[in-house]
Amino acid sequence: MSGFGDRYVGTAQDAVKIRRLEKQREAERRKIEELKNKSSDGQPGLLQFGSSTSKRVNIRSKFEEKEKEKLQKLQQE
Secondary structure (H helix, E strand, O other): OOOOOOOOOOOHHHHHHHHHHHHHHHHHHHHHHHHHHHHHOOHHHHHHOOOHHHHHHHHHHHHHHHHHHHHHHHHHO
8 A cells, every 4th residue: 555645545436436426416516506597597586476466467468469469460361
């Protein structure tokens, strides 16, 4: 064991296990970052708490506008 000093180096199996766990941790970090990015893009979480009714009203009004436009196009034809 010359050259290694008093430090524990480990076996090849330990090294494989360590690499596997590092890959798993990195994959989990990526997933967490993706979830953070998704949540910050469209839904700021608690900042929009209680605004679902206003979202519903907005969606309904947009839907109605589209329907009116479709009817107008059909009437013009």
